[in-house]
Amino acid sequence: MKWTLALRTLAPAAAIALAGCATTAPAPVMDTGTHVATMAAEEPDQAGAASLDELIAAVDIPYETFTLDNGLTTIVHTDRKSPLVGVTVYYRVGSKHEPRGSTGFAHLFEHIMFTGSENVENFDIPLEAAGSTSTNGSTSYDRTNYVETVPTGALDLALMMEADRMGYLLGAVTQERLDNQRGVVQNEKRQGDNSPYGLLSYRINEGLLPVGHPYRHSVIGSMADLSAASLEDVRQWFIDNYGPNNVVLALTGDIDAETARPMVERWFGAIPEGREVVQFDAQPVTLAEPIYDEMTDQVPQELIVRAWTGPDMQHPDAVPLQVGMYILGGLNSSRLDNALVRGEEVATSVSAGYQAYEQIGFAQSFVQVRPDATREEAMALMDAEYDRMLTEGPTQDELTRATTQIASSLIGGLERIGGFGGKGSILAEGMLYTGNPGFYRTELERMAELTPEDVRAAMQRWLSRPAYTLTIVPGERTLDGAMMGGWGDEHLNPAPEPDTGSDFEVTRTGPEIALPTPAPVGELTFPEVERAELSNGIPVFLARRTSVPKVSLAMVFDAGSVVDPAGAYGTHETMIDMLSEGTETRSALDIAIESETLGASISVNAGAESSTASLTTLSPNLGASLDLMADIVRNPAFEADALERVRSQRLAAIAQETSSPGSMASRAFGPLIFGEAHPYAYASTAGDAAAVEALSAADLAAEHAEWIRPETARITVVGDVTMEELVAALEASFGDWQSDGTAVPAKTVDQATPAPQTQIVVVDRPNSPSSYLMMGRITPLSGWEPGQEALELANEVIGSGFLSRLNQDLRETRGWTYGIGSSIPMRNGPRNIVVQTQVQADRTADSIRVVLDQMEAFPATDPVDDVELQRVTDGNIRNLPNRYETNGQVLGALLGNQNAGRDIRYQMQLPALYGAVDAGDINAAAARYLQPDGFTVVVIGDRSVVEPQLEALGMPVTYIDADSL
Structure with a gap:
């Protein structure tokens, strides 16, 4: 990938604090026109949670397909909400197709295909000049993909360029370009390896799969194979794998099949059919016996990983495994969370998930052990939860909540026509892997039909097999990432000789073709913003957008980490962390279960200068979701047990920062340029361990009373709701929240800074x-x-x-x-x-x-x-529509404008400002x-x-x- 590697999974990934894991699976599943109004309060719509059937009905991507004589398959989805077209190209070649001595070739070639083709000197310059965004690519086990989202008038240019590198690349692949991109990829590998837990994926693959299995070696490959790649090797790799018959092209957005077909035929029709990509046998592997492995690394905490291989994405057990593992360690209310984090408190974080690929899948769970707990305690609890799931299965309530969260997440992805994870990728993956662009609906329909017994039985079939368990222990790194990620038998066979250059003559292979001139773009459309004020004075801003039945809301408080006095860094962040850990009437588990039932995502986070309570929910569930969010924000319990749990998690975050290169740099850099006592010196860090250790529940309650109050709040909303409906719901949840009469403390950030010093x-x-x-x-x-x-x-x-x-x-x-x-x-x-x-x-x-x-x-x-x-x-003027495609992008723009003190619709001024x-x-x-x-x-x-x-x-x-x- 130009910037990182990508994975495929239907379920939302479960988060785990493993910074910098850039290698591929198995991997952690780890801001004029403004309307001003003051609205009267009305009773909100207290609709219950939308059913899974209703959610699935909302997930719809109509499409048409056609295939050229040379085998190129094209999928077209029409979405006229913006004058944009997503161009998504999937090649049926990934790392699993690489023979011994050629690991990393698919990913290396993905990089090379960005360096230019016979008629396009640089792939990025014309596209960015035409207004493209998301111009990127990625490589996985099963495929290589390229994505760009362009103004409608630049579609001809994008298609010509994609066709040129598909058909006429070899005349531009020089030794110099190979050497350069080889160096880039090797530095990408070093960057991933340099992170804490950066060698994790290599070791898991080695433990699960035998030498020679197509899914064993890493996508990024080995240093030796990358060094040995010759110009002749990579040219042959292209000839063998990149024919149009091995490609799916998806065009999504302001386009229809009748318009698209002659354009695709014009640019791609003359490219000759290529060889069929060889598909190797790649079955799941059952270990002969359980394997317990250990490695030391420069990591902040002990990490336990348990993993199995499993069935491919079309297997009947793939969906129940995804849902079951999500229940086990993906939900906020997951079983592993309840047992190890909230329950016995032997872990600071847990996660689990199932990632299904074209021919195989990986089930994995991750447990970060608290420093004051033992591996044995954590393993015993993890084993017990696996046993309980395999024996009893999930409850119907757990199943409903998991499938609701997964479907709700997919609905959010429908806002994006292109790019990674957008509608183009969803359709192209279905076609490439299964022959069905609508496979996403097949998966959702399977999910809707699941019973608890279906999940239990699938888990029993696959997870009762011997597992690979790896423990990573803090200590000196003893393994060398440069020697990992390859075929796996290098100790038995000599590595390929490093490439010393080639005198191969590079010549043009296709006709000279001029780049099309992009058509002008239309005037930028940015949503109108309505204003209101709650009865207690909290200002409300709404940008109404109805493309998906969801609402994104941010309640911003004018207080962040900068309010921490010197020596108390981490106080405000710890208080914010506590808000989701229980209220006067709800436990942390109650909060998690209720949000999952609603298909809502609620989080509260402290930034440097402000703190934000964020809510994304389905429109029918807005009222109930706001009630829950209000309780979290207004009524935290600050219980002692929750404080100890949150304290351990924040200390773990501080330890993570002091072991991750980028975070280490930030912790050193801030005090050097701002001065030790400036509010900005440590405001972007996780805080100071000693200060966090000393915090009491009373300290955090006082911090909350001081800063989280209606006088410091404003609410900004983007989504499918009217202002009348919104204010009614907000009044019911926040309207009676009144000031306690004390003055808001001063927040000052303009203290003197040291003179710059070389x-x-x-x-x-x-x-x-x-x-x-x-x-x-x-x-x-x-x-x-x-x-x-x-x-x-x-x-x-x-x-x-x-x-x-x-x-x-x-x-x-x-x-x-x-x-x-x-x-x-x-x-x-x-x-x-x-x-x-x-x-x-x-x-x-x-x-x-x-x-x-x-x-x-x-x-x-x-x-x-x-x-x-x-x-x-001009390029930035042309790409403005691309920047505000989703509710989240619009909300981010509005919040940025508010924070900077700009006009709320500042983006509408940008064409004139950039043009001047x-x-x-x-x-x-x-x-x-x-x-x-x-x-x-x-x-x-x-x-x-x-x-x-x-x-x-x-x-x-x-x-x-x-x-x-």
């Missing part, structure tokens, strides 16, 4: 195959002011986005990183610029020098050029704000590797231990 601070992290770099300084900016658009576009030129100068240099030219990005985070106080990347360890100093040189040159010796100017101005920015404006912004003088550079890496390199930079260097973070 320095390098290295945090020693032994055995790191990559170095994490975070660099930047405070800028003259404070908050948001009109006219900052030129700066945003200048930052896009230098470091924000795939086509930025920094990414094109460090990744696409030099191959030293998987990706790099720069940003100027929005804050109400002083704002900083930050550049972040993870680079191969032996290029740490070189990468720092490249970043500093590139930023210093812009604009002094290298001002913005015409291509860049068009891309960040010229090259001089961008160059001036870069000269004022983006220069690297006074940069603080934080390096998280192996001191023994980076120290000799840093001397050549001529910058002051300080070394600190990870324990000091």
Whole structure:
């Protein structure tokens, strides 16, 4: 993938705090036109939970199909809500098709196919200039896919480009491009391996599957095989696998089959049929006996993983296994949660899930053991829950809640026409894997028919077999990720010889074809925003959208981590964590069960400057969902037992931060640039362990009374509800919430910051195959002011986005990183610029020098050029409709506008604002704000590797231990 690898699963993934697991399965399943009104309160509609049959009826993606003479299958779904078309291309080739010595080829070739074809020098530049978003690709065991969402007038361009790389790629695959993308992929592997638990997936695959099984080796492959890939090898890989007869093309959105067919025939019809992809036998494997394995790694907590292989996605047991594992460890009310986290409190987090692929599946559960508990205690409880599920099965209530949550999640995905997980992907996967684009409905219908006994029986058939159990123990990393992920018998057979280059002559294979010119885009449509006010003064904002029967709501309180006094970091976040852990009338389990019954998702999270209670629910269930959310926000119990559980989870989050390279960099960087006592210094971290240890229930109750109150709140809503209905429901839940009469404390973030200081601070992290770099300084900016658009576009030129100068240099030219990005985070106080990347360890100093040189040159010796100017101005104007396709995207825009103090429909001004920015404006912004003088550079890496390199930079260097973070 251009940025990460992807997995397929029907059920929502269960979360587990395993940062940076970028490898593939088995993996953790781990902001004018405003209407202003004041509405009178009415009784809300207290509709009960929508039935599963009603939910399934709402999940509908009508489609038509046609097949060209060369075998290319096209699926067309019409959705006229926006002038956009999702273009989704699935190739029937993944890592399971790779022979020994060629592991990682499918993923490597996915990267190569982005570098250009015979008529397209760079795949991203024309698409982004035309207004495309979500231009990306991914590789899995079973397939390779490419996605882009384009304005309707750019569809011809997108189809021509997809056809050009399908039919006429080989004349553009040079040794230089191969070498570059090989380096990028190897750095992607190093980045994943460098994370805590980063070797987990390799070890699970090795334990579950024999050498040679198509699903055993990792999607990203082995370092040796990637190094040995020759130009002739990758050319043959393309010839063998990328014919149109091995492809499904999905066009979704502002398009119909009658219009699409001649366009597809024009661009793809002349491509000759290719060879059929060879499908290898790949059955689930039953172990001869249970296997108990252990490995040490630089991880914050002991982790227990239990895993089995299982049946493919079309097998009758696949759906009951997905639902059963979701009940076991995916629901918030899951059995493993109740037994190990809420019950005996021997774990800080648990999860479980079943991931079904084309020929095989993986059942997995994960338990992070509390430091004050033992592995044996956790295993005994986990074993008991498995035994109970296999013996008794789930209850009908558990089954209903699980299937409701899964269907509700799928409804939310219907908002997106394209991209990963959008309607195009849903249809294309069904066609590719099963021959039925509507297979998603087959799965849902199977789900609706399930009985508890169906689930129990499937679990019994598959999970009573011997399991592979792996425990990862904190300690020194003893395994080398560079030696893992391959075929698995390298110790018996010599590895392929590294490729030393090729003199193979690269020649054109197809006709010269000009790129179509995209048609103009229409005027941006952004929803109208209505305003109201509850009887207690809480302001309400509504952007009504009726594309799906769901509502997304955010109740924002003007208080975040910045309100923590020095030395008490983590207080506000811990209080916020406690809100979902029980109220005066509901336990944490009651809250979980009720939200699942409603098909609702409710969360409360603390940001740096504000805290937000978020609700996503089905429209018919809004009233009941708001009642539950109000109880969580207004009436937390702060019970002692819940506090101990939440405390252990926050301490685990702090430990996770102090072992994950990116989080370690953030913890070091904030105090260095803002100063130790500034509210921003630690506001974006999980807090201080000693401060969290010292918190009492009384402390948290006082924190709640001080900051979570109607005077600090505002409510913003996007979705399928009228303002009349919304205010009635809100009045019933929040209208009687009154102030206690005390003054709201002052929240100040404008304290002085230290002068920028040129320095390098290295945090020693032994055995790191990559170095994490975070660099930047405070800028003259404070908050948001009109006219900052030129700066945003200048930052896009230098470091924000795939086509930025920094990414094109460090990744696409030099191959030293998987990706790099720069940003100027929005804050109400002083704002900083930050550049972040993870680079191969032996290029740490070189990468720092490249970043500093590139930023210093812009604009002094290298001002913005015409291509860049068009891309960040006209290109951004063209892609605006893509940015606000979903309720969540619109809600995020509204919240951003409110936080910055902008007009609530600021996005409607952007076409004119971007259109008025010229090259001089961008160059001036870069000269004022983006220069690297006074940069603080934080390096998280192996001191023994980076120290000799840093001397050549001529910058002051300080070394600190990870324990000091």
